[in-house]
Amino acid sequence: MFYQLYELNHAAIQPFRAYADAVKLFYSNPLNPFSHTPWGRSVAAMAELFERTTRRYGKPSFDLPTTVVDWKTVPVSERIVWSRPFCNLIHFERALPARREKKDPKLLIVAPMSGHYATLLRGTVEAMMPHAEVYITDWVDARMVPVSEGRFDLDDYIDYVIDMLHALGTDTHVMAVCQPSVPVLAAVSVMEARGDRYAPSSMTLMGGPIDTRRNPTAVNLLAEEKGIDWFRDNVIMQAPWPDPGFGRSVYPGFLQLSGFMSMNLDRHIIAHKEFFLHLVKNDGDSAEKHRDFYDEYLAVMDLTAEFYLQTVETVFVRHDLPKGRMRHRGELVDPGAIRNVALFTVEGENDDISGVGQTQASHDLCVNIPADMRAHYLQPAVGHYGVFNGSRFRSEIVPRIVDFITSHGRENRPAVKPRIVRVAKG
Structure with missing residues (x-):
């Protein structure tokens, strides 16, 4: 009501x-x-x-008609290359010369599904386009998805990430900004445990709540203090008429x-x-x-109620991932299964959403990634937004991401180490 x-x-x-x-x-x-x-x-x-x-502000457009590649301005067109009821995958297709020798890496940017549209990462996309074939998850407003399309929860989110990596093929790099750091790490863990050949070459986690017990922020403390029942009783509502998703339980x-x-x-x-x-x-x-x-x-x-509540409970209340208790479709999520995916983490010194150390915690979980395939960077004098946008992001963070991605493409590695399939006990 x-x-x-x-x-x-x-x-x-x-x-x-x-x-x-x-x-x-x-x-x-x-x-x-x-x-x-x-x-x-x-x-x-x-x-x-x-x-x-x-x-009421409508969904903005990316409005990125051009980019600069090899010191030349080239046109860019948006094209949906994969689609599901709750997400479209957009490719920012650059009109590059047909005979260009250099092949840029494929980069899947997983945008936050936390209330804002994917266009919040317009600056991130713009900064990465000169260096990569950029794809981004364009999440759909839950109030615009009819109830007949079914539910969407954290497990579905992880499945979507896996399906998109399959659609993009081998030697893809993935970047998760803020909230999707947890489902992306979970998706890569599941893929590596299964020996999936479409597991990404590298994953970059930026300002994400991997372990919110470290330097908890006001957001983290609120979730722990209130508990999941409070959120279920106070913030979940029904999408109003005449929206297409009328009757769907959502977090507005x-x-x-x-x-x-x-x-x-x-x-x-x-x-x-x-x-x-x-x-x-x-x-x-x-x-x-x-x-x-x-x-x-x-x-x-809006977010679907089941996704929001499952995320709050799993990530912020129970801390299932760092405690080794997170499951996907009943299958234990084991970051220790990751051996062949390079890991780069980025944090902001003044981040008041994901505290310093929360993203870096992924290195403690991914114990089997070799030392030469992992790196961490703490950007001084930026908050949460500055981790993925702004002048310091463009001048100091982007070059490090590009260098890491370029260094850890499949073609630049020695023979791939065999993946070991682990079976959860109990």
């Missing part, structure tokens, strides 16, 4: 939002003399601020967004205050940067 009330409230203020939009257009029109005065710009700024803070994106914003509420309030002042001062560049960031940040999607 709460979700329906939220939708009703959004619909009720639609006339006010339309009026604010009209006021903004009137007082920002250059033909209106008031638009050239501080008073007129203040009215337009107030109207825009109201409209932006009450609107607006609740996830509220939680994230409340952690740094003062920062967001200051950002909107500065946005207002930039508009009054007619500082268009600074105002546009604010719009670009919040157009992405405020665009959210």
